[in-house]
């Protein structure tokens with residue numbers, strides 16, 4: 001729409017009055033059309049819609065959108081705690097895998113990002129109580145939504161005497177979770193909601 005579009009700061013390049021307006025099917029848009037001045041809202045919507053690729057990214061640079069969430073796949077390695085701190089500093093947290101579809105997406109994405117043996121921390125740990133696997137949002141691991149590989153979790157003590165209390169994912173299968181000593185350095189996956 002550019003120079004011929006409605007005047008006002010909300011239509012300047014690089015801004016959007018409300019990113020939800022970029023979605024003509026969103027409830028907010030429907031609500032605004034009903035509740036506010038129809039012509040103004042339509043203008044704002046058109047402005048936003050026509051330039052949405054530039055002005056309404058769903059995720060920040062470096063984050064990948066999927067299913068209403070944004071995902072960050074690190075290229076550096078950190079311990080599980082350091083990884084979590086890093087995700088939180090970017091307004092997210094380590095990824096919580098809520099269903100099979102999300103696991104499938106993540107598995108397909110890490111596949112192209114792994115060197116020989118590196119894998120990615122996810123937000124699952126039993127460091128509070130051995131054997132009680134909790135996600136970083138404090139939900140308990142659902143027995144119908146788990147993707148351990150082979151005989152994991154095995155709490156192997158060959159590497160560190162306190163065993164393996166954190167979970168990383170990788171390997172080219174849907175079943176791709178391994179418990180691992182939290183103090184080892186791994187790549188990691190952060191998750192946060194799309195921009196409102």
Ligand SMILES: [Ca+2]
Nearest residue numbers: 096097098191
């Ligand atoms: Ca999730």
Ligand SMILES: [Ca+2]
Nearest residue numbers: 154155164179
């Ligand atoms: Ca293990």
